[in-house]
Amino acid sequence: MTFTSRTPRVVAARKLQRRRDRDQAGRFLAEGPQAVREALASGVVVELFATAAAFERYAELAAHAPVASEVSDEGLESLAETVQPQGLVAVCEQVDVSxxxxxxxxxxxxxxxxxxxxxxxxxxxxxxxxxxxxxxxxxxxxxxxxxxxxxxxxxxxxxxxxxxxxxxxxxxxxxxxxxxxxxxxxxxxxxxxxxxxxxxxxxxxxxxxxxxxxxxxxxxxxxxxxxxxxxxxxxxxxxxxxxxxxxxxxxxxxxxxx
Amino acid sequence: MTFTSRTPRVVAARKLQRRRDRDQAGRFLAEGPQAVREALASGVVVELFATAAAFERYAELAAHAPVASEVSDEGLESLAETVQPQGLVAVCEQVDVSxxxxxxxxxxxxxxxxxxxxxxxxxxxxxxxxxxxxxxxxxxxxxxxxxxxxxxxxxxxxxxxxxxxxxxxxxxxxxxxxxxxxxxxxxxxxxxxxxxxxxxxxxxxxxxxxxxxxxxxxxxxxxxxxxxxxxxxxxxxxxxxxxxxxxxxxxxxxxxxx
Missing domain, CATH: 3.40.1280.10 (SPOUT methyltransferase, trefoil knot domain)
Structure with missing residues (x-):
C-alpha cells in the first residue's frame, strides 16, 4: 500500500512542520539521507516515509527503520520542506536533554x-x-x-x-x-x-x-x-x-x- | 519630480539586477544605508535613488551623492531586492581590479x-x-x-x-x-x-x-x-x-x- 498526502499517518506527520505540534508530540521531522542516517544511528526514528525509488536506493536505511512506509511522490512532497529531500522523511523522537x-x-x-x-x-x-x-x-x-x-x-x-x-x-x-x-x-x-x-x-x-x-x-x-x-x-x-x-x-x- | 517604476532612469537601473546587464554597463546596485554609505565613501556612486522619507532620514548621504533622485515607494520597491532597503538604492560603478x-x-x-x-x-x-x-x-x-x-x-x-x-x-x-x-x-x-x-x-x-x-x-x-x-x-x-x-x-x- 502506498500512502498519499491524505493518508492519516502522513497528515499527522506533516503537522510536525509546526512548532506547536512538535512541542505537543515531542517529535520532529528529519529529511534526506544524511539526516535520516544519523537519526537511525541515534535510535530516535519512529517511522520512515520513503518513495518507491528511495526504498530501492536507500534499502539499508529502510531496513533499519522500526516502521518504513512507502509514500507517493506527492505524499513525500507534502512532508518535505526542501525541494530535494531525495525521497526520505523520518518522524523522530526529540533528542534534547535537560x-x-x-x-x-x-x-x-x-x-x-x-x-x-x-x-x-x-x-x-x-x-x-x-x-x-x-x-x-x-x-x-x-x-x-x-x-x-x-x-x-x-x-x-x-x-x-x-x-x-x-x-x-x-x-x-x-x-x-x-x-x-x-x-x-x-x-x-x-x-x-x-x-x-x-x-x-x-x-x-x-x-x-x-x-x-x-x-x-x-x-x-x-x-x-x-x-x-x-x-x-x-x-x-x-x-x-x-x-x-x-x-x-x-x-x-x-x-x-x- | 518624483520618479516611478516607469521613469526611464529607474527602468535602466532596475536592469542591473541581471548579471548580463551589470556586465555590459559595468555598474551594479547597492541598497540600504550601510552599503550606500560605503559606496559613497569609495566614490563609486553614480546616482542615488531615495524615497521622500529616506531623503529626510539620510540627508547626509543624499548630500554626498553626485546625483540624488526622489522615487516613489513603488519605484524604490521595483529597484530593491530586499523587503526593507530603508528607502535607498544606489547605482554604483563596479570596483573590481585586475x-x-x-x-x-x-x-x-x-x-x-x-x-x-x-x-x-x-x-x-x-x-x-x-x-x-x-x-x-x-x-x-x-x-x-x-x-x-x-x-x-x-x-x-x-x-x-x-x-x-x-x-x-x-x-x-x-x-x-x-x-x-x-x-x-x-x-x-x-x-x-x-x-x-x-x-x-x-x-x-x-x-x-x-x-x-x-x-x-x-x-x-x-x-x-x-x-x-x-x-x-x-x-x-x-x-x-x-x-x-x-x-x-x-x-x-x-x-x-x-
Missing part, C-alpha cells in the same frame, strides 16, 4: 545560542560547535526551536551528535557551577580573543555565549558572564557574521584545549 | 573563492576575509558575480574595503609569483591547520583557496597548491560549512601574521 543532565557529563566546551531566532544561524552554530568538539549546545531564552526544519538541515546531522538543551535565559550560574568559565561574545568586549589565547585563558573548560546578529546578547548575560570577548577585526569590516564569529571562538577554544 | 594590480600591492593575506556559485556564501567569505585583514578576494573561474545583490548584501560593505578580483581559474602561479604560499582547503587535506599553526607555517604571506560546499575545489587547484589543508574536526560533524571553515582558516593566518 541542562542538568548535559552539565553532569562535565563537558569542556559548550556553546549557548541565546535568543537567536534565525534557524539557519542556530543550526550552523550547532554544526560548528560539534566540529569543534563541544559536548553541548544550549538554546537559551526565546531562541529558535532546534527542531525547526531549517535548523535541522543547517545542523547537517550535528543535532544527533551533541547534547542539545532548551532552557531559560539565566544559564550563567549553572554553567559556572559546572566548572565552566563563561565567555560572552560582543563586538565591544573588553577582552580580545587573540590576547586570551596568548595568555592561555582558553585552555580552561569554557562556555561561549552567542547572541543574534541584529541584537547581540541580552544585557543580563553580558553582565553575568566572566568576560566579554571580542573577535579582533584586522580590516575594514564592522563585524563578523554569527557563523563566522562562532567558528573563530569555538576553534580558538578547541585549539587551546587540545 | 589580478595584476591587486597582487602588485603585495597583500599578505588573500582569499580565493573558486567556482563558488552561492552568492550568500561568497559574500560571507568576502566579509570574513576583510575582517581578518585580507588585502584581496579573488573570484576565480565560474564563480558567482560579486555584484549579485545577495553577494553585495552578505558582504556587508566589505566589497568596498578589499581589492575584489574576477579572473580565470588558473590563479596559483600568479599568486605564488607574488610571494604568497598557496593553501588549498580540503576535508581530506594532508596538513592539519592546527599543526601548521604550531609549526609557524602560517606566518608567511598566504593565499587561501576555498571551493564550494557541494563540490570542493577543482582538482587542478588542489594539485597546483603548495599544501592541501584540513580544518581539524574534533567532534562528530563530517565537515564545517564554507563560512565557518573560511573563518577558521583566515583567522588562523591573521593571528599568525600579527
Amino acid at each position: 541542562l542538568r543532565d548535559a552539565l553532569a557529563k562535565q563537558p569542556r566546551l559548550v556553546a549557548v545560542v541565546a535568543e537567536i531566532r534565525d534557524p539557519g544561524n542556530a543550526g550552523t552554530v550547532l554544526r560548528t560547535a560539534d566540529a569543534a568538539g563541544a559536548g553541548a549546545v544550549i538554546f537559551a531564552g526565546d531562541a529558535v526551536d532546534p527542531y525547526n526544519g531549517k535548523c535541522v538541515r543547517a545542523s547537517a546531522g550535528s543535532l544527533f551528535h551533541v547534547d542539545v538543551v532548551r532552557t531559560a535565559i539565566d544559564v550563567v550560574t549553572p554553567l559556572r557551577e559546572a566548572g565552566l568559565q563563561v565567555l560572552a561574545t560582543s563586538g565591544y568586549g573588553a577582552d580580545d580573543l587573540d590576547t586570551l589565547a596568548d595568555d592561555g585563558a582558553l585552555a580552561a573548560p569554557t562556555a561561549w555565549l552567542f547572541g543574534s546578529e541584529a541584537h547581540g546578547l541580552p544585557e543580563e548575560l553580558l553582565d553575568a558572564a566572566d568576560r566579554q570577548v571580542r573577535v579582533p577585526i584586522y580590516g575594514g569590516a564592522e563585524s563578523l557574521n554569527l557563523a563566522a564569529a562562532a567558528a573563530v571562538c569555538l576553534y580558538a577554544s578547541a585549539r587551546a584545549q587540545r | 589580478l595584476r594590480d591587486a597582487l602588485a600591492k603585495q597583500p599578505r593575506l588573500v582569499a580565493v573563492v573558486a567556482e563558488i556559485r552561492d552568492p550568500g556564501n561568497a559574500g560571507t567569505v568576502l566579509r570574513t576575509a576583510d575582517a581578518a585583514g585580507a588585502g584581496a578576494v579573488i573570484f576565480a573561474g565560474d564563480a558567482v558575480d560579486p555584484y549579485n545583490g545577495k553577494c553585495v548584501r552578505a558582504s556587508a560593505g566589505s566589497l568596498f574595503h578589499v581589492d575584489v578580483v574576477r579572473t580565470a581559474i588558473d590563479v596559483v602561479t600568479p599568486l605564488r609569483e607574488a610571494g604568497l604560499q598557496v593553501l588549498a582547503t580540503s576535508g581530506y587535506g594532508a596538513d592539519d591547520l592546527d599543526t601548521l599553526a604550531d609549526d609557524g607555517a602560517l606566518a608567511a604571506p598566504t593565499a587561501w583557496l576555498f571551493g564550494s560546499e557541494a563540490h570542493g575545489l577543482p582538482e587542478e587547484l588542489l594539485d597546483a597548491a603548495d599544501r592541501q589543508v584540513r580544518v581539524p574536526i574534533y567532534g562528530g560533524a563530517e565537515s564545517l560549512n564554507l563560512a565557518a571553515a573560511a573563518a577558521v582558516c583566515l583567522y588562523a593566518s591573521a593571528r599568525a601574521q600579527r
